Amino acid sequence: xxxxxxxxxxxxxxxxxxxxxxxxxxxxxxxxxxxxxxxxxxxxxxxxxxxxxxxxxxxxxxxxxxxxxxxxxxxxxxxxxxxxxxxxxxxxxxxxxxxxxxxxxxxxxxxxxxxxxxxxxxxxxxxxxxxxxxxxxxxxxxxxxxxxxxxxxxxxxxxxxxxxxxxxxxxxxxxxxxxxxxxxxxxxxxxxxxxxxxxxxxxxxxxxxxxxxxxxxxxxxxxxxxxxxxxxxxxxxxxxxxxxxxxxxxxxxxxxxxxxxxxxxxxxxxxxxxxxxxxxxxxxxxxxxxxxxxxxxxxxxxxxxxxxxxxxxxxxxxxxxxxxxxxxxxxxxxxxxxxxxxxxxxxxxxxxxxxxxxxxxxxxxxxxxxxxxxxxxx
RNA sequence: GGGAGUGUUCCCGAGCGGCCAAAGGGGGCAGACUGUAAAUCUGUUGUCUGACGACUACGGUGGUUCGAAUCCACCCGCUCCCA
Numbered sequence: 001x002x003x004x005x006x007x008x009x010x011x012x013x014x015x016x017x018x019x020x021x022x023x024x025x026x027x028x029x030x031x032x033x034x035x036x037x038x039x040x041x042x043x044x045x046x047x048x049x050x051x052x053x054x055x056x057x058x059x060x061x062x063x064x065x066x067x068x069x070x071x072x073x074x075x076x077x078x079x080x081x082x083x084x085x086x087x088x089x090x091x092x093x094x095x096x097x098x099x100x101x102x103x104x105x106x107x108x109x110x111x112x113x114x115x116x117x118x119x120x121x122x123x124x125x126x127x128x129x130x131x132x133x134x135x136x137x138x139x140x141x142x143x144x145x146x147x148x149x150x151x152x153x154x155x156x157x158x159x160x161x162x163x164x165x166x167x168x169x170x171x172x173x174x175x176x177x178x179x180x181x182x183x184x185x186x187x188x189x190x191x192x193x194x195x196x197x198x199x200x201x202x203x204x205x206x207x208x209x210x211x212x213x214x215x216x217x218x219x220x221x222x223x224x225x226x227x228x229x230x231x232x233x234x235x236x237x238x239x240x241x242x243x244x245x246x247x248x249x250x251x252x253x254x255x256x257x258x259x260x261x262x263x264x265x266x267x268x269x270x271x272x273x274x275x276x277x278x279x280x281x282x283x284x285x286x287x288x289x290x291x292x293x294x295x296x297x298x299x300x301x302x303x304x305x306x307x308x309x310x311x312x313x314x315x316x317x318x319x320x321x322x323x324x325x326x327x328x329x330x331x332x333x334x335x336x337x338x339x340x341x342x343x344x345x346x347x348x349x350x351x352x353x354x355x356x357x358x359x360x361x362x363x364x365x366x367x368x369x370x371x372x373x374x375x376x377x378x
Numbered sequence: 379g380g381g382a383g384u385g386u387u388c389c390c391g392a393g394c395g396g397c398c399a400a401a402g403g404g405g406g407c408a409g410a411c412u413g414u415a416a417a418u419c420u421g422u423u424g425u426c427u428g429a430c431g432a433c434u435a436c437g438g439u440g441g442u443u444c445g446a447a448u449c450c451a452c453c454c455g456c457u458c459c460c461a
Contacts, residue, residue, distance in 0.1 A: 035414050042417095057413075095413045103415085116415035147413075194413090225412045254413035275414045282417055283410085298407070328417095336417060 004218070004249050008358055012241065012268040015358040018218075018249050021188050022079065022087045022139045023054075027249060027270035028354050030261070030347045031055040031089055033278060036062045037082050041282050041340035042333055045084035050314055051341060052348035055139075056084045057273045060132050061093035065115050065122065069135035077137025077185035089273070090138035092129045092171075094194065095254070098147035098226060106146065108163065126170035134178040137185025142220065143171040145194040150227035157198040161207045164196050172214055190217035192251060198223060199232045201239045208243040219244050220251040221269070225260070234263055241268040258287060258350055259375035262367050265354055272351075277343035282336045284328050287346045289370070291378035295339070300325045313345035350374070 008015040018025040032039060032053045039048070048056060058078055063069055075081050078088050096113065097104060103114035110125020124132075129144035145164045148157055175191045178184060193211040197203035211219065221240055224233045237252070244250050251271035252264050261272050277287065284295040288308035293300075295307070306316035307324065315324070315338040327335030357366035 031413095033414070040414070040417080059414080062414085089413095091413050096415090098413090100415070142413075145413095220413080222413065251413090256412045260412070272413095274412050275416085276412050279411060279414065279416065279418090283419095285411075294408085296408090331417080333417075 004247060006246060010358055010361055010363045011266070013265050013358060013363050014250075014268055014270055015355055016249065016270055018270075020087050020139045020190065021186065022085065025054045025087055025249075025271075026355055028261075028265045028351050028358075029054050029271055030351045031057045031271060031273040032344055032348070033057045033273055033275050034082065034084075035059045035275075036066070037078065039340060039344070040278050041336040043278075043337060043340050043344070045082045047314075047341060048084060048344075051345045052352060053086070053344065054348070055087045055089055055271075056082070057089045057091060058082075058136065058138065059091045059093070059096075060129055060136070060142075061091075061096040061113070061124070063090075063136060064093070064124075064132045065117055069132040073135035073137070073185060077135075079137065087139040088136075089140040089192075090133045090136050090142065091253075092133065092142040092144040092194075093124050094129075094142065094145040094222070095147050097145075098149055101149070108166075110144070110167075111146075126167045127174045130171055130174035130178060134175075134184060134186075134189060138189065139186065140190045140192055140218065141175060143168050143191060143193050143216075145196060145222055147223050147226060148196065148198055150198055150223070150232075152198050154200055154203075157196070157200055157203055161196045161203055164194070165207065165210050168193050168211055168214060172216070192216060192218040192220050192249075194220045194222040194253065195240060195244075196223045197236075199228050199236060201236070204236055204240050205243055208240050212243065212245050216248070218249040218251060218271075220253050220271075222253045224252065225255045230260065233260070234267065237264055237267040237269065244268075257375050258347070259371055261347075261350065262354065262371040262374075265363070266367055274347075277347045278340050281339035281343040284325075284335075284339060286339060287343055287374065288378075289346075289374065291373060291376040293378060295321060295325050296328055307339075307342050308346070311342065311346065311349075313342050313349075315339070315342040315345075 003019045005017045007017055016027040018027055034056050037058055072081050079085055097111050100113055105112045113122045115122055126144045133141035144167050146160050148160050179187050179189055193214055193216045195208045197207045249270045252269045254274055255272055256274050286293050286295055286307050289310040300321045303321040307321055308316055319338055324335055324338050357363040
């Protein structure tokens with residue numbers, strides 16, 4: 001069974017401890033995204049241990065298509081398969097309802113996708129998503145939802161949210177049934193519900209209250225950072241978080257920049273995930289405590305210092321900006337690996353420093369010092 | 379020695395009288411990226427100017443023409459074939 005312990009608060013910001021069968025997560029925490037079972041850029045589950053990673057995130061849709069969730073189940077589940085022994089959260093495939101918009105069709109029963117690999121038709125609804133996630137044996141399964149692109153009409157969002165709620169009922173029933181089956185990879189698989197409602201405050205609040213009644217293991221806020229302004233996103237957080245259960249972890253899905261994360265912690269969020277540190281690292285866009293740098297810029301050609309002089313990650317302790325820049329320009333894979341490791345270490349350290357600031361009652365000060373600074377191009 | 383080609387902006391390479399500061403690659407310079415169809419995508423890349431525009435450019439020199447990277451002559455360089 002899971003247990004979320006709220007250890008401390010500072011204004012709306014929270015520090016907590018989430019205990020799962022695969023280990024404890026100190027929150028606020030950033031979950032490292034390994035969509036297809038690996039962090040893109042050549043970073044393995046074993047590297048993650050050196051990067052202060054607490055939770056790995058994998059994707060239902062991608063792993064269902066390749067290699068197939070039945071294959072992973074036969075091999076003992078994601079923990080055995082990837083080598084990551086800590087908590088794993090699997091996204092439900094709901095985000096692909098959004099990102100594969102041109103390749104799908106939504107009905108009450110679920111969503112018909114066209115595989116991005118070979119074009120094959122794939123049907124996924126709440127039951128299918130839960131069954132796949134059960135086969136993957138993740139620690140935390142996410143409810144199957146529809147992530148609506150912003151802006152969206154009130155009418156469409158209202159209908160979509162109502163459907164997402166009905167899907168949640170089916171997700172919960174399916175999860176309970178799957179957990180009770182003998183032979184389940186993780187019979188204690190947790191389920192998080194997902195709040196939707198676009199930028200409509202009344203829909204957000206109403207939906208949050210509805211899903212809170214399901215008494216799930218955690219609650220996520222989805223459908224943000226998908227087209228709306230940062231200001232609108234923060235307003236949704238301001239409006240929704242007061243309606244989220246205090247004794248359950250709160251997860252802001254897919255967000256975001258270091259600045260977004262600090263601002264969301266300030267508004268009471270505990271968990272995050274985002275492809276930004278890994279994707280941007282692969283494009284030489286690196287985060288430092290002084291701001292953001294693009295390591296491909298000519299000005300770093302002769303820079304023999306580390307990416308970040310305040311960083312003690314495996315990359316910064318060994319390699320110069322000039323060398324990594326060269327690796328990028330030469331198309332060497334090592335460039336991506338070193339850059340991704342740095343950015344993930346930065347994100348995980350950011351969370352560690354946020355937690356430490358909360359311990360010391362200095363989060364407000366931390367926010368003031370870093371919230372804007374870490375998002376500035378230098 | 380004879381014959382046939384060829385020389386284009388940083389590189390490769392299109393162009394065959396005006397719509398050419400010159401396609402397309404590459405390279406360079408910069409930007410984007412938020413539950414990853416993303417080792418991807420976008421912009422830009424002669425000089426000057428805020429812009430209109432002006433100027434300098436297609437091996438060299440001279441010519442034909444209202445107008446030449448494009449046609450002609452000679453020169454220079456490179457390639458291939460025959461002796």
